[in-house]
Amino acid sequence: MNEMTKLTAKDFATDQEVRWCPGCGDYAVLKAVQRTMPEIGARPESTVFVSGIGCSSRFPYYMETYGFHTIHGRAPTFATGIKLANPGLDVWIITGDGDALSIGGNHTMHLLRRNLDCQVLLFNNEIYGLTKGQYSPTSRVGTRSPSTPFGSVDRPASPCAFALGSGARFVARGIDVHKNLPEVLKAAHRHKGASFVEIYQNCIVYNDDVFAPFTAKENAGNQLWLGADQPMLFANGAKGLALDAEALTLKVVEVEGGDWEAAGVIVHNPRNRSIAHMLVEMPFGIFPTALGVIYEDPAPTFESAVVEQNRTASLGKNADLQALVSKGQTWMVNSEPHSI
Amino acid sequence: MATATHYLTPEESNAHPPLEAVVVRFAGDSGDGMQLTGGQFTLSTALAGNDLATFPDFPAEIRAPQGTTFGVSAFQINFGSSAVDTAGDSPDVLVAMNPAALKTNVADLKPGGLIIADVGEFGARNLAKAGYDANPLEDDSLAKWQLLAFNISQLTLDAVKPFGLGNKEALRCKNMWTLGLALWMFDRDRKPIEDWLRTKFAKAPELAEANIAALDAGHAYGETAEIGGQVHQHHIDPAPAAPGLYRTITGAEAISLGLVAGAQLAGLPMFFGGYPITPASAILHHLSRLKEYGVTTFQAEDEIAAIGSAIGAAYAGSLGVTSSSGPGIALKAEAMGLAIMTELPLVIINSQRGGPSTGLPTKTEQSDLYQAVYGRNGDAPMPVIAARSPADAFDCAIEACRIAVQYMTPVMLLTDGYIANAAEPWKVPRMDGYAPFPVAFHDEPPAEGESVNPYKRDEKLARVWIRPGTPGLMHRIGGIEKNVGTGHIDYSPDNHQTMTDIRAAKVMGVADGVPEQEIELGEAGGRLAVVGWGSTFGPIHQAVRRARGRGADVSHIHIRHIWPMPRNLGDMLRSYDRVIVPEMNKGQLKTVLRDQYLVDARPVTKVSGQPFKIAEIEAAIEEALG
Numbered sequence: 001m002n003e004m005t006k007l008t009a010k011d012f013a014t015d016q017e018v019r020w021c022p023g024c025g026d027y028a029v030l031k032a033v034q035r036t037m038p039e040i041g042a043r044p045e046s047t048v049f050v051s052g053i054g055c056s057s058r059f060p061y062y063m064e065t066y067g068f069h070t071i072h073g074r075a076p077t078f079a080t081g082i083k084l085a086n087p088g089l090d091v092w093i094i095t096g097d098g099d100a101l102s103i104g105g106n107h108t109m110h111l112l113r114r115n116l117d118c119q120v121l122l123f124n125n126e127i128y129g130l131t132k133g134q135y136s137p138t139s140r141v142g143t144r145s146p147s148t149p150f151g152s153v154d155r156p157a158s159p160c161a162f163a164l165g166s167g168a169r170f171v172a173r174g175i176d177v178h179k180n181l182p183e184v185l186k187a188a189h190r191h192k193g194a195s196f197v198e199i200y201q202n203c204i205v206y207n208d209d210v211f212a213p214f215t216a217k218e219n220a221g222n223q224l225w226l227g228a229d230q231p232m233l234f235a236n237g238a239k240g241l242a243l244d245a246e247a248l249t250l251k252v253v254e255v256e257g258g259d260w261e262a263a264g265v266i267v268h269n270p271r272n273r274s275i276a277h278m279l280v281e282m283p284f285g286i287f288p289t290a291l292g293v294i295y296e297d298p299a300p301t302f303e304s305a306v307v308e309q310n311r312t313a314s315l316g317k318n319a320d321l322q323a324l325v326s327k328g329q330t331w332m333v334n335s336e337p338h339s340i
Numbered sequence: 341m342a343t344a345t346h347y348l349t350p351e352e353s354n355a356h357p358p359l360e361a362v363v364v365r366f367a368g369d370s371g372d373g374m375q376l377t378g379g380q381f382t383l384s385t386a387l388a389g390n391d392l393a394t395f396p397d398f399p400a401e402i403r404a405p406q407g408t409t410f411g412v413s414a415f416q417i418n419f420g421s422s423a424v425d426t427a428g429d430s431p432d433v434l435v436a437m438n439p440a441a442l443k444t445n446v447a448d449l450k451p452g453g454l455i456i457a458d459v460g461e462f463g464a465r466n467l468a469k470a471g472y473d474a475n476p477l478e479d480d481s482l483a484k485w486q487l488l489a490f491n492i493s494q495l496t497l498d499a500v501k502p503f504g505l506g507n508k509e510a511l512r513c514k515n516m517w518t519l520g521l522a523l524w525m526f527d528r529d530r531k532p533i534e535d536w537l538r539t540k541f542a543k544a545p546e547l548a549e550a551n552i553a554a555l556d557a558g559h560a561y562g563e564t565a566e567i568g569g570q571v572h573q574h575h576i577d578p579a580p581a582a583p584g585l586y587r588t589i590t591g592a593e594a595i596s597l598g599l600v601a602g603a604q605l606a607g608l609p610m611f612f613g614g615y616p617i618t619p620a621s622a623i624l625h626h627l628s629r630l631k632e633y634g635v636t637t638f639q640a641e642d643e644i645a646a647i648g649s650a651i652g653a654a655y656a657g658s659l660g661v662t663s664s665s666g667p668g669i670a671l672k673a674e675a676m677g678l679a680i681m682t683e684l685p686l687v688i689i690n691s692q693r694g695g696p697s698t699g700l701p702t703k704t705e706q707s708d709l710y711q712a713v714y715g716r717n718g719d720a721p722m723p724v725i726a727a728r729s730p731a732d733a734f735d736c737a738i739e740a741c742r743i744a745v746q747y748m749t750p751v752m753l754l755t756d757g758y759i760a761n762a763a764e765p766w767k768v769p770r771m772d773g774y775a776p777f778p779v780a781f782h783d784e785p786p787a788e789g790e791s792v793n794p795y796k797r798d799e800k801l802a803r804v805w806i807r808p809g810t811p812g813l814m815h816r817i818g819g820i821e822k823n824v825g826t827g828h829i830d831y832s833p834d835n836h837q838t839m840t841d842i843r844a845a846k847v848m849g850v851a852d853g854v855p856e857q858e859i860e861l862g863e864a865g866g867r868l869a870v871v872g873w874g875s876t877f878g879p880i881h882q883a884v885r886r887a888r889g890r891g892a893d894v895s896h897i898h899i900r901h902i903w904p905m906p907r908n909l910g911d912m913l914r915s916y917d918r919v920i921v922p923e924m925n926k927g928q929l930k931t932v933l934r935d936q937y938l939v940d941a942r943p944v945t946k947v948s949g950q951p952f953k954i955a956e957i958e959a960a961i962e963e964a965l966g
Contacts, residue, residue, distance in 0.1 A: 014816075016828060044814050045810060045811040048808045060818070061818075061828075064814055066809075066816075067814075067815070067816035067818075068655055068816070068817060069818025069819060070648070070651075070818065071677075074675065076645075076648075077640065077644065077646075077647075077648025077652065078651060078652035078655070080640075080645070080648075080652060081613060081651060081653035081655070081658075082652040084611060084636055085609070085636070085652070085653035085656035086807070086808065088809065089808055106641055110640075310636060313631040313632070314632035318632065319604075319632050321604055321771045322770070322772075324597060324630070325597055325768050325769065326585060326587070326768050328588070329383055329386070329532060329588070330585055330587040330768065331386065331587075333578075333581045333582065334583055
């Protein structure tokens with residue numbers, strides 16, 4: 001395959017039989033990613049998919065790229081080594097709510113704060129699928145599962161709030177089956193640094209329709225798709241988000257006749273971290289679900305800083321091994337040893 | 341242990357320990373700078389051409405409460421004019437900077453040995469903190485030793501007065517005063533220490549000069565004071581050593597340099613992922629300063645991330661290295677399994693310390709052998725090698741790199757807290773004397789109609805190493821069992837059997853490429869073999885040498901390749917009537933030897949956090965010989 005070959009989604013599919021449950025949201029995400037690859041100019045040989053453990057972590061086996069299916073929760077650590085060893089590789093981390101926020105929460109936090117240049121796709125289905133249906137760290141209070149037959153009692157983590165709190169410079173959301181997902185993936189890929197994407201993914205077996213209140217066709221009015229410099233409108237433009245300046249919170253306002261300015265609807269500035277925090281923590285029901293690129297404010301990447309420091313620290317020095325071992329306070333023994 | 345750098349004549353090998361060896365222990369509060377004093381005395385000793393071995397022994401607390409017995413930090417050095425193998429059983433000279441240091445160390449001092457004590461610190465408060473009812477310097481409790489007590493604190497204050505330091509700062513120069521006296525006692529040159537002080541305090545010249553003044557004052561005190569005839573100058577002749585360039589080296593330094601050398605011999609950049617832990621951190625520190633050698637270091641968020649990043653880097657084509665101590669190695673175990681399953685090269689260094697759990701962070705032990713050989717889920721074979729001394733750690737690190745890249749496997753290198761911190765003279769090797777083992781990455785795409793097989797193997801059973809970025813060789817690897825022929829996921833019974841057998845055979849095959857086991861002292865077929873591994877080399881070697889000097893039929897065998905073991909080891913062990921295995925654990929190598937060779941290996945164990953004394957092993961030899 002030479003550089004000029006025009007690739008298609010098919011070129012990024014392996015011959016391996018995909019083994020998710022029929023109807024699983026993962027199929028839609030796989031298709032979206034495979035479709036996105038040629039559009040962003042990805043080359044199979046320089047792309048690496050790294051995953052941990054869980055249903056979503058089977059993903060690399062279905063991508064005709066390099067792939068590393070690692071251990072539970074630790075994908076970010078392998079990705080860090082890969083990227084530091086070869087910053088030219090395009091690294092995608094595929095993870096789930098249990099993998100990234102429960103067993104691997106620590107690594108997710110550090111990957112994001114370091115700003116390693118990679119894409120993190122967190123498939124959030126609010127349940128443990130592969131281990132057969134236990135509740136997860138994003139499950140809502142009261143979730144009944146084999147390990148919580150009377151309902152879970154602990155409060156869930158919010159992936160995007162966690163990402164922002166960890167210092168992520170790119171936070172976005174998408175929906176497995178939504179047509180906008182490739183656009184979100186492209187934006188994530190465009191961003192230099194750690195791009196965190198939460199994908200609402202339906203688990204048809206253990207948590208079916210948990211996101212239907214905003215993902216179902218008839219509930220599309222509860223989706224707020226954000227666009228840079230665009231007013232925050234939803235419900236077909238009939239509603240919008242405004243700032244309650246006194247309470248320092250967001251509020252939902254009615255938009256009459258398309259005059260969003262009159263309604264006080266605010267314009268999305270992806271660099272506004274405070275608004276990003278509000279957008280990811282809006283309680284659903286009163287508010288819509290914020291989708292698309294919620295926050296983006298690029299900063300130098302970890303691997304570029306490491307490479308630069310390695311370079312400057314090496315300036316003017318040569319890697320003479322003999323000189324290295326001979327360093328320090330040395331002495332010569334000249335005479336042949338005598339016997340006692 | 342300097343036998344590697346010495347020509348030992350048979351007479352010398354079998355001689356009783358030479359009289360021209362002296363053991364000095366510096367002991368004081370952990371804030372008194374005893375490790376620094378010891379380190380500088382070591383340097384001056386090395387420059388004087390003596391062979392030497394050291395034993396730094398310090399508390400886990402950074403600054404334990406002043407004056408307490410648990411806050412005592414000590415540094416022991418054994419130096420002499422012939423081969424020195426251990427830091428010495430019992431000191432000839434004890435420098436005690438306060439009552440707690442005296443209390444915790446004096447029992448080790450040889451009868452008739454010399455105590456040098458700082459009277460200035462023997463006030464009521466410090467005596468009480470150390471648990472003394474009466475001042476031991478003033479009653480007869482120290483009668484079996486020689487006592488030299490004077491006010492080092494005051495003498496130091498007087499010496500540095502011209503530099504206008506505050507009282508606290510001025511007293512910090514006490515260690516240099518003491519060092520000055522010690523340098524006089526052993527007829528040592530002060531110049532290298534002065535140079536070192538001027539470099540160390542380049543930004544505060546008054547501190548450098550004050551410390552030098554203290555050093556000179558201590559030296560002058562020895563020269564001029566009338567010290568009651570107890571102390572006189574010793575001159576220890578240089579030890580016979582092979583001609584060449586020498587330096588002192590600690591195990592942590594030697595491992596760092598050996599890894600750099602190993603990466604260069606393999607023709608690879610090195611990636612080191614580490615997480616701070618005592619006593620392994622020094623390796624991370626050393627390597628962090630060697631970026632021009634193609635070394636990238638990464639201080640990860642935890643032990644798991646440290647090994648994960650190293651495996652990731654190995655996958656991407658670097659020499660991946662991670663390092664820790666027992667508790668951290670435990671955390672890395674799952675990732676080691678992944679490296680075994682995906683057959684990626686990786687060097688894992690375990691600087692062992694006392695365990696289990698947090699155990700004794702700053703004390704030495706060899707109790708992670710089971711962990712290294714057996715400590716993973718599944719049938720997860722991994723080569724294990726063990727360094728016997730600081731200088732030996734250099735070659736062991738290179739050997740670990742070689743095995744890792746030639747067999748596509750993680751390798752564990754065992755060292756311990758003693759080796760990591762202790763220093764010894766090292767004959768600087770000629771690097772062109774090491775055979776390179778260049779890595780050839782697989783970069784040929786499969787023929788038309790064939791698919792990529794990442795588990796294609798060579799005659800060593802090592803799989804191909806394909807770097808991401810290589811066109812036409814895209815493939816997926818992971819922790820799930822893979823098909824022997826295609827590398828795709830395969831759970832089928834026969835395939836798992838085959839792959840498990842291949843992984844085991846590959847690792848056992850490492851023995852084909854390692855030298856046959858040698859006998860350090862003695863010959864095969866005798867009455868008793870003393871088998872050791874790791875840092876027990878020194879005491880075992882000396883004990884066997886002494887026993888042989890008395891005519892005992894005993895041999896010393898020391899194993900570097902713990903897993904797999906050298907091909908001839910079984911026959912060698914079976915040729916002896918008896919086998920004893922001294923180790924600083926409850927008998928771990930003993931178990932492996934029994935399992936592998938059905939020999940009646942008997943354990944000699946010690947887990948006090950302190951190295952074996954020569955005398956302890958001599959006693960074990962006598963007992964075994966009846």
